[in-house]
Amino acid sequence: MLTGLRGVGKTVLLREFGRTAEAHGWTHVPTEAAESQRFVESMATLVRKALLRLSAARRAAERARRALGILRSFLVRWNLPDGGELALGFDPIPGFADSGALDDDLAGLFAALGEFAQAHDTGVLFTVDEIQYLSQDELTALIMGLHRVSQDQLPFMIAGAGLPSLPSLAGEARSYAERLFSFPVIDSLPAGEAREALLSPAADEGVHWRPDALERIIDLTHGYPYFLQEFGKQAWDVAAGPDHITVADVEAAVPVAIHELDTGFFRVRIGRTTDAERAYLAAMGSLGPGPYGSGKVAAAMGKATTQVGPHRDALIKRGLCYSPRHGIIDFTVPMFDQFIRRWTA
Ligand SMILES: Nc1ncnc2c1ncn2[C@@H]1O[C@H](COP(=O)(O)OP(=O)(O)OP(=O)(O)O)[C@@H](O)[C@H]1O
Ligand SMILES: [Mg+2]
Structure with a gap:
C-alpha cells in the first residue's frame, strides 16, 4: 500500500507491479478509485474483468461457472447492472457473496476468483490507485474481505496506492491491514538518484549535464520526480547543444517549466x-x-x-x-x- 504526495511515482510503481505480475503469468487488473464512484460496482467490474481474461485465455468459460455464479449473486445482492455477456446466463449461487455485509461478500467474491485462478495454476493481482477516495467503511470492508481469504493461501493479491490522507483504520481492520500490507512511503528522490534520473537518459543520447546545471535543477525541484521530469524536459528543449546542457540553459528553462507546471500540474488541482x-x-x-x-x-x-x-x-x-x-x-x-x-x- 504505497502512500505519498502527488507526482512522486506511485502510479508508475503500481504499473510496474502489474508488469511483474504479468511476467509471472498472472492476470493484472488495474482500477482507480474516484470521489464519486460506487466501490461495490468497481469491485464487481474488476472481478468480472479478471474472470473474462482468465477464462478467455484458458478456454475455460464453462469451468468458470461457479465463480460466475458467485459474481452473479453479488451483482443481484448489491443491485448492480449485469454487465452483459459474462455473468448473464449464469444462475446466482445462493449463500456466496450475497449476505449484504460487504466484507463477507467481498471475501466470497475474492475466494471464488482465487480458487478459479488456483485451479488453472495462475493468479490475479488487482491494483487500486487513488485509494484515499475510498470511505473508511469501504477500505475496512476491503481489508476484512482480504483477511478472510488470506488464510486460504489463494493466488490473489491487491496492491494499492494513495495520498497520505488514506482513511485511518480502526480496531481489527487496522491490525489486519498491518499484517496484510506493507506501507512504504514514496517521497522525493535523494540527490544521488535525482542526478541519475537526469544524467542517465541524457547520456543515452550522448548528452552531458554540466555539474552546476544539474545542481541547479536538483535545488529547484527538491528531487520531486514530476518536477525533475518537467525541468529536465524544458532544459533539454532550450539547450542549443550539441552535447552539453549548461546552467544558462537551465536558467532559460526555469520560467517555461514553471509556466507549464502552473497551467497544468498545479492548476488542475484547484480546478x-x-x-x-x-x-x-x-x-x-x-x-x-x-x-x-x-x-x-x-x-x-x-x-x-x-x-x-x-x-x-x-x-x-x-x-x-x-x-x-x-x-x-x-x-x-x-x-x-x-x-x-x-x-x-
Ligand atoms: N521511475 C520513474 N521513471 C521515470 N519517470 C518517473 C518515474 N517515477 C515517476 N516519474 C515521473 O513522475 C511523474 C509522476 O509519477 P506518477 O504519476 O506515478 O506519480 P503519482 O505518485 O501517482 O502522483 P499522483 O498522486 O498525482 O497520482 C511521472 O509522470 C514521471 O514523469
Ligand atoms: Mg498517481
Whole structure:
C-alpha cells in the first residue's frame, strides 16, 4: 500500500507491479478509485474483468461457472447492472457473496476468483490507485474481505496506492491491514538518484549535464520526480547543444517549466474548489512552506478555527490537503505553497 504526495511515482510503481505480475503469468487488473464512484460496482467490474481474461485465455468459460455464479449473486445482492455477456446466463449461487455485509461478500467474491485462478495454476493481482477516495467503511470492508481469504493461501493479491490522507483504520481492520500490507512511503528522490534520473537518459543520447546545471535543477525541484521530469524536459528543449546542457540553459528553462507546471500540474488541482476553499489555500500559502497549524491558518484569515473547519475538511476530502498529525494541515502537492503565492500575487 504505497502512500505519498502527488507526482512522486506511485502510479508508475503500481504499473510496474502489474508488469511483474504479468511476467509471472498472472492476470493484472488495474482500477482507480474516484470521489464519486460506487466501490461495490468497481469491485464487481474488476472481478468480472479478471474472470473474462482468465477464462478467455484458458478456454475455460464453462469451468468458470461457479465463480460466475458467485459474481452473479453479488451483482443481484448489491443491485448492480449485469454487465452483459459474462455473468448473464449464469444462475446466482445462493449463500456466496450475497449476505449484504460487504466484507463477507467481498471475501466470497475474492475466494471464488482465487480458487478459479488456483485451479488453472495462475493468479490475479488487482491494483487500486487513488485509494484515499475510498470511505473508511469501504477500505475496512476491503481489508476484512482480504483477511478472510488470506488464510486460504489463494493466488490473489491487491496492491494499492494513495495520498497520505488514506482513511485511518480502526480496531481489527487496522491490525489486519498491518499484517496484510506493507506501507512504504514514496517521497522525493535523494540527490544521488535525482542526478541519475537526469544524467542517465541524457547520456543515452550522448548528452552531458554540466555539474552546476544539474545542481541547479536538483535545488529547484527538491528531487520531486514530476518536477525533475518537467525541468529536465524544458532544459533539454532550450539547450542549443550539441552535447552539453549548461546552467544558462537551465536558467532559460526555469520560467517555461514553471509556466507549464502552473497551467497544468498545479492548476488542475484547484480546478473544482470553491471560493471559500481557495481562500483557505491562499491563507496556507501566505504562511510559507508547510506543515501548518490549523489555528494559524484560521488566524491568517482572521477567523476562528471552527468557522473554517468545514473548508479545511473539504480540501482534505478533495485530496488537496492532508493532516499529518492532529491539528496540523499540509498540501498533498509538493511545493504547492510556491504556486499559491504566484497565483495570488
Ligand atoms: N521511475 C520513474 N521513471 C521515470 N519517470 C518517473 C518515474 N517515477 C515517476 N516519474 C515521473 O513522475 C511523474 C509522476 O509519477 P506518477 O504519476 O506515478 O506519480 P503519482 O505518485 O501517482 O502522483 P499522483 O498522486 O498525482 O497520482 C511521472 O509522470 C514521471 O514523469
Ligand atoms: Mg498517481
